[in-house]
Amino acid sequence: xxxxxxxxxxxLSGMRPTGRLHLGHYHGVLKNWIELQHEYECFFFVAxxxxxxxxxxxxxxxPESVWEMVIDWLAAGVNQTAANLFIQSQVQExxxxxxxxxxxxxxGWLERVPSYKDQQEKLKERDLAxxxxxxxxxxxAADILIYKAGLVPVGEDQVAHVELTREIxxxxxxxxxxxxxxEEKAEQARKKMGKKNARMFDRLRRAYQEQGDxxxxxVARALLETQQNITVGDRERLFGxxxxxxxxxxxxxxxxxxxxxxxxxxxxQKMSKSYGNTIALRDDPATVEKALRTMPTDTQRVRRxxxxxxxxxPVWKFHEIYSDDNVKDWVQEGCRTxxxxxxxxxxxxxxxxxxxxxxxxxxAAELEQQPEMVRNIINEGxxxxxxxxxxxxxxxxxxxxxxYR
Ligand code: TRP
Ligand code: SF4
Numbered sequence: 001x002x003x004x005x006x007x008x009x010x011x012l013s014g015m016r017p018t019g020r021l022h023l024g025h026y027h028g029v030l031k032n033w034i035e036l037q038h039e040y041e042c043f044f045f046v047a048x049x050x051x052x053x054x055x056x057x058x059x060x061x062x063p064e065s066v067w068e069m070v071i072d073w074l075a076a077g078v079n080q081t082a083a084n085l086f087i088q089s090q091v092q093e094x095x096x097x098x099x100x101x102x103x104x105x106x107x108g109w110l111e112r113v114p115s116y117k118d119q120q121e122k123l124k125e126r127d128l129a130x131x132x133x134x135x136x137x138x139x140x141a142a143d144i145l146i147y148k149a150g151l152v153p154v155g156e157d158q159v160a161h162v163e164l165t166r167e168i169x170x171x172x173x174x175x176x177x178x179x180x181x182x183e184e185k186a187e188q189a190r191k192k193m194g195k196k197n198a199r200m201f202d203r204l205r206r207a208y209q210e211q212g213d214x215x216x217x218x219v220a221r222a223l224l225e226t227q228q229n230i231t232v233g234d235r236e237r238l239f240g241x242x243x244x245x246x247x248x249x250x251x252x253x254x255x256x257x258x259x260x261x262x263x264x265x266x267x268x269q270k271m272s273k274s275y276g277n278t279i280a281l282r283d284d285p286a287t288v289e290k291a292l293r294t295m296p297t298d299t300q301r302v303r304r305x306x307x308x309x310x311x312x313x314p315v316w317k318f319h320e321i322y323s324d325d326n327v328k329d330w331v332q333e334g335c336r337t338x339x340x341x342x343x344x345x346x347x348x349x350x351x352x353x354x355x356x357x358x359x360x361x362x363x364a365a366e367l368e369q370q371p372e373m374v375r376n377i378i379n380e381g382x383x384x385x386x387x388x389x390x391x392x393x394x395x396x397x398x399x400x401x402x403x404y405r
Contacts, residue, residue: 009150011040011256014047014088014143017065021072022278023353024271026360027321028261030076032153033083036256042083043147043385046070049088049095053136054119054126070374072281075364086381088143093389097142098135100396104171105138113137114160141165145172145250146389153256162255169250176399177249186241189234193227205242217242249399250392262321266295268314279353281360288357292318292350297342298335308335308342315346322352 015029036042046066052059066087073085088094110116115137120128140161144152145168152162190198201223207216220242224235264270265277272278279288297315301308310316310331319331327348334340367374397403 009040009254010043010147011036011151011153012043012045012144012147012149012253013153014045014050014140015069016047016051017062017069018051018273019061019065020068020280020282021076022271022273022280024261024263024265024278025072026076026281027263028155029153029258030073030078032258033073034077034079036153037079037082040151043149044073044078044083044085045091045143045381045385046087047143049139050136053130053132053139054123054128056130056132057126067371067374070378071364071367074367074374074377075360076281077360080377080381084381084384085378086385087378090378090382091146091385091389093386093393094139094142094146096393097146097389097396098139100400100402101138101142101145101168101172102135103400104175105168109164109167110134110137113164115157137161137164138168141168144253145169146392147385148251148392149253150251151256152253153258155258156260159255159257162253166252169252172250172396172399182237182240185234186237189230189237190241192230192234194229197223197227201238201242208242249395262317264314264317264321266291266314268296268317281357282364283357284361285354285357288353289350292346292353293343295346297345301335301338301342304341305338307338310335315342315349318349318353322349322356 013029013033015025021030033042033044046069048062048066051062051065055062070085074080078085111134116134119133137160140158141164144162144165152158152165154162190201193201201220204216204220204223207213208220221239224238224242227235230238261271265272265275266279267275267277269275269277279291283291295314298308298310298313300306300312310319313335316331316335319328323331330340331345335345
């Protein structure tokens with residue numbers, strides 16, 4: 001398999017600009033990024049073109065969401081010196097790679113991506129029978145391949161997109177590159193031609209590759225045509241070897257599955273903006289405290305004197321994230337015996353959430369005062385990304401015979 005060894009892997013992930021982030025994003029994605037940034041070379045980007053694939057009718061909110069999200073990344077501890085942060089649409093090379101890959105992508109591959117039909121069903125109020133929406137997983141493939149990323153941290157719902165990316169890379173390499181171990185295989189094939197021919201091939205190959213001797217190339221090709229003792233595969237290999245082909249141009253990435261966030265929403269369902277059950281990273285402490293105080297508890301615990309069951313209570317899910325064993329024992333015992341009231345029970349959660357948010361909010365407040373700095377961080381990230389993207393694109397253009405210089 002043409003995958004990148006994990007220890008050298010570059011990590012890449014994107015997030016759609018959805019505005020201010022909440023605790024679900026923090027526990028589900030950002031904490032993971034923050035760990036990865038110290039272990040790998042990381043690229044994290046704002047997927048604003050991806051947002052357009054579903055929100056093309058009302059794009060005006062996207063830019064605001066972009067900056068709010070970047071501030072939250074930084075406030076949460078994503079660090080611009082440890083990771084490259086950039087905006088997708090500011091690195092236009094993604095678009096050219098998307099176009100070039102579209103030439104070799106069978107329509108069926110895109111139609112079969114599960115999110116295609118799922119999202120169309122889910123977002124019925126939007127017309128998603130568009131070219132952009134169908135092609136969106138391919139745009140994601142371009143996002144990944146343009147950095148030759150080895151590892152892509154994603155949630156379960158995105159694994160199919162990384163799998164598609166692998167198929168695209170394989171197809172690209174098959175069409176325009178060569179398999180791994182290619183050099184050795186080509187060398188073996190060369191030897192199968194017999195000593196004399198093998199030596200002649202070697203001389204001609206060098207004359208072509210080192211001196212650009214076109215005549216040598218012609219003679220070597222003719223030599224290959226006349227060989228009776230080698231297989232078709234070996235002959236194809238030697239043709240590639242002769243011209244200096246044989247590289248894996250686009251390595252296949254691996255998904256780095258992010259464990260589903262256990263962060264519950266205020267109603268016990270998954271925390272999500274569409275459920276209206278979130279605590280935003282920048283909600284002020286009074287709002288956070290009020291939200292937690294008024295969140296539902298075990299509905300069968302109507303009066304203070306009724307015993308309850310934490311298993312039926314959303315507050316318990318918060319304790320599972322924020323409380324140590326002592327507090328958890330205190331909750332279990334106190335709830336089941338009506339020894340504690342629900343407000344008592346919520347207090348350690350309120351304290352823990354406020355404590356978690358305090359440093360994040362302090363950093364966010366500083367960043368809000370320095371929009372220029374935030375813009376500079378992104379500008380630098382854009383440039384670093386562009387440099388790498390340009391290199392890959394040069395190789396790709398070359399592989400696809402679009403080298404006019
Ligand atoms: N499609 C992803 C999402 O909706 C975002 C994304 C775009 C992405 N390009 C990517 C994630 C590349 C990982 C790698 O969440
Ligand atoms: Fe929920 Fe705690 Fe009240 Fe029990 S005591 S119902 S766990 S809030």
